[in-house]
Amino acid sequence: MSEFVSKVDKEARQRAAEILKKKFLSILDQINKGESLVLEMPRRTLENTVYDEQRKLLLLGENKVKRNFLDLNEARRFMQTTLMGSIIYDALINNEYPTIRDLYYRGKHSIVLKAPNGKTYEENTWDEQKESDSVIVDVEVLTSLLREDMLILSKEKGKLVGDMRIRSGNDIIDLSKMGHGAYSIEPTPDLVDIVDIKADYVLVVEKDAVFQQLHREGFWKKYNAILVTSAGQPDRATRRFVRRLNEELKLPVYILTDADPYGWYIYSVFRIGSINLSYESERLATSQARFLGVSMGDIFGTPKKKAYLTERERNNFIIKAKDYDIKRAMEIRNYQWFKTKNWQEEISYFLQKKAKLEIEAMASKGLKFLAFQYIPEKIQTGDFIS
């Protein structure tokens, strides 16, 4: 092993390897006992995805699936799951850091079988990465280990700055001393120790360029905030890190996106998790995240509040909603977690106005307006949607 690998990594490996080993050894037990070989795990289907009203999370239900080796329909998936388990286990004990793409390549080959009748059969382990990715999820739900727990790395886009110190690997990093740059979140955010923090809330901005602006202007210093960007659709590490800031440090989390259904969706991924990956929301979703804006009320005003844009600004800045925006809004309106009074009003307002707005339009009124009026005023008056 490289002498530079950190201690937390070594310990994480041991934990994961042990759990994996135990799980797969139970198959050997079945063989020894002469039982039929079965892998049992939660069923990952839309029907078995439930919205937990209490915890406000999308979770996998009670429904289990049994993968039976001796069932012709399931033998292939059984083989794939055990193959993937062994590849991941090998990577763990060999101190490797595979990506899901690596795992696809590592397992990709043809199994050749010479049958008793003399014929030769060939079966590919998997053909496309979509297939091996799905097998990785099987291993995750089977073992209750997330891929990050198994030291599987991935591309990361999330960044943060703020008055906090963290321990990552062998280093202590002061996230308030990043100059004009930022700290790029690591792929295994659970291995990060939060050493100390001085902050009143977390502001997550969808757009990297807006993050750069707010950072440069000293926004987080002035308002005692942790500033995060997901740089678009958030990746797993960013979601997990934001969740930890909320859960462990009790910091309120505000999400700032464009005023359109895509922005709402980004908020929703932070808050609820995605439907496809509900098995992970238990650890990745921040059920208390709030949508700070931009809201329809910010653009057009409401009976209770003045619009932030003038008539003239609206004329220049508003973008007409496209058909796919309307369609998306109609879908979102029916999601259970959007069935709050505030959200239903927001979506109706959007469908009535058929208008969307980019956050940059707010910045074009002056970055000071965005940084020192719009955002802090909305946070102070509790003008968010959840």
Added chain:
Amino acid sequence: MSEFVSKVDKEARQRAAEILKKKFLSILDQINKGESLVLEMPRRTLENTVYDEQRKLLLLGENKVKRNFLDLNEARRFMQTTLMGSIIYDALINNEYPTIRDLYYRGKHSIVLKAPNGKTYEENTWDEQKESDSVIVDVEVLTSLLREDMLILSKEKGKLVGDMRIRSGNDIIDLSKMGHGAYSIEPTPDLVDIVDIKADYVLVVEKDAVFQQLHREGFWKKYNAILVTSAGQPDRATRRFVRRLNEELKLPVYILTDADPYGWYIYSVFRIGSINLSYESERLATSQARFLGVSMGDIFGTPKKKAYLTERERNNFIIKAKDYDIKRAMEIRNYQWFKTKNWQEEISYFLQKKAKLEIEAMASKGLKFLAFQYIPEKIQTGDFIS
């Protein structure tokens, strides 16, 4: 102004504002002298883009364009250029950090004119961002200031780690103490001071996930390298920072991408600049960058060297080149800066084999193979293409 803004930013603003002011004041001079209003700048067309053999850079040629206010065909562009100049100037003296999207919004409105004949005319300043972006480039070539010099910020994807200290804003940052994370390059890399550095070369990896792996494995510590990722197609800040590492510190720069025409293109953007933006290559391109791999010789071997992949690995890992890969390769073959013996051989080899390979296929032989054999061996033996 926010009390948190750094001194380097204030100084950069003053420099840029002065140059802009001087340039546009010359228009007032023309008015005072009763001359016709003309803006003169290098012509930005493919015909006026020349490959400088000596400096090995794509540059704008000698050809100038004159934008004449009293020429009906040019009056609109004249108006746009002066409008953009004034918006950027305002942003500079008001301590703003606009993005190109902000600048689009800030200038977007209709100019209404009541003509002497009583009729009302309306003209939009610009309709789409493509238009305003092009006007920003006009201001850049007119003033010889890059957008970064004018404190125009943008989304940034580039990251780095390595044994170096930099000063950015008011902070000194130790890029060897980033834990498992990384330093996210700031949008104005010319405002970074390189305080000290201990490195033998710069390794730029196209893929963020591969960067994460090499970083985690301690690659840069073991080989005394600065490790950079462009996370795909490189942005301006990453290109500029890599150029500075090469030019100011004389560090060799190696680019590691997939073995396909898209990977070659990424190398080419680092090395030469893009055809559309040749006005900037003078400061952004690293004319001495070397393509480390993955090369066709690494996959299939050459008369002089053994392949890194076995026959069986090739069968499993190689991806058949698509039609667009072939087409792209034929185009690239004709670019002047690919007309070296080594590149022509590489492209011919590709066209003959019609095969491409992802860097992850190399990692799937074991991350240790990639980090501690393939990369260092190729660097040590000078096995690169340029």
